[in-house]
Amino acid sequence: MKILYFTSTGNNLYIAQNLGGELLSIPQLVNDNIFDIEDDVVGIVFPVYYATSPKMLREYLKKVNIAADYLFLIASYGSDGDQNALRIMTKTLEKRGMAVYYTNSVLMVDNYLPMFDMAKEKEIKDENDILNAINIIKDDILMKKEFKLSKKMFTNVPFIEKVLESTMSKKFKIVVGEDCSNCKLCVKVCPRGNIELTEEKPVLGDNCEFCLGCVHHCKNNVLNLNQEANPDERYINPNIKVSEIIKSNNVG
Template structure:
């Protein structure tokens, strides 16, 4: 079994590790121009961004050829949008003649800083509940269960694809203040290779996924988001090491 994953704060790498199999980072696959994936079972584990998936992943899904008897999609989400994200990705694969056997979601800490207070999120999201959700999904995948997740949704898919993401990213933006230590961790955890440290300050290109990995990992709080719910709080999955996220996302290694 191969599991392709996209991670920023470690949530989806944690899910992928719990499910087992051979883990393949999607940013690294894109970097190495690998778009042919073969195995008996293949899954994609990803976060919900604006009720869809990250731009890097959407571009990857448009090109990747998956050859497997059993294909599954698992997303992590913090409040809503999981149904839409899974539906959009499944629809993209189906249009390309690739059948999806199983879709499901895991409710985890929502690390979207402009809306959620990380301290509160960590207080109300129980690790044991998360592990129970993953265990159910793992057993389903081992038995190769056919299941397509369904949920009452709040709007239609075309609206999500065309409107919500652009609205959110125009409303919120990353701010680089003084105080950078030039550790360059932000450059190493960026899944798009979109950040450079120039003259002791992070500079961003035009390819941002708005995954906020750089902000959450910034040790000096040099990076922030406008209108944060709690500017003093950050989140990294406690079960995942920084070195693992760098290995997954660093496009300069």
């Protein structure tokens, strides 16, 4: 079994690790120009961004060729939008001749800082519930169960993605403050290779995924958003090492 995953704070890597198999980071696959994936069982594990998936993953799905007897999709989400994101991805793959047999989702801590208070999120999302949900999905996959979340939410996919891009790029901005320690974590965890250190200060390029990995990992809160629910709180999955996220995303 091969699992393709996208992660910024570790949630989706945590899901992928618990499901097992050979784990393949999507940023690394893109960086290495690997678009042919083959195995008996192949899965894609990803976060929900505004009722769809990360832009990098959407771009990758337009090129990837997956040869598998059983293809499944798992989305992590914080409040809603999971079923719509799964529907969009299923439709994208099936249009390209790749049948999806199973889709499901896991409710986890949402790292979207403009909307969610990380302190409250960590209080209301129980780790045991998360692991139990993953284990149920794991059993389904081992049995090659056929199942799809079916609730229909939105239909206009281009509109959703247009709103996503305009919201991320115009309304919310990552602001660079002072006192950078030059740890380079922001550079290393960025899946797009979109950050450089100039005169020991992070400089963001024009290819931001808005995964907020750089903000959550910043030790001195040098990186912030212009609008945040709680500027003093950050979130990284406690079961995942920072070095694992760097290994997944460092494409510099």
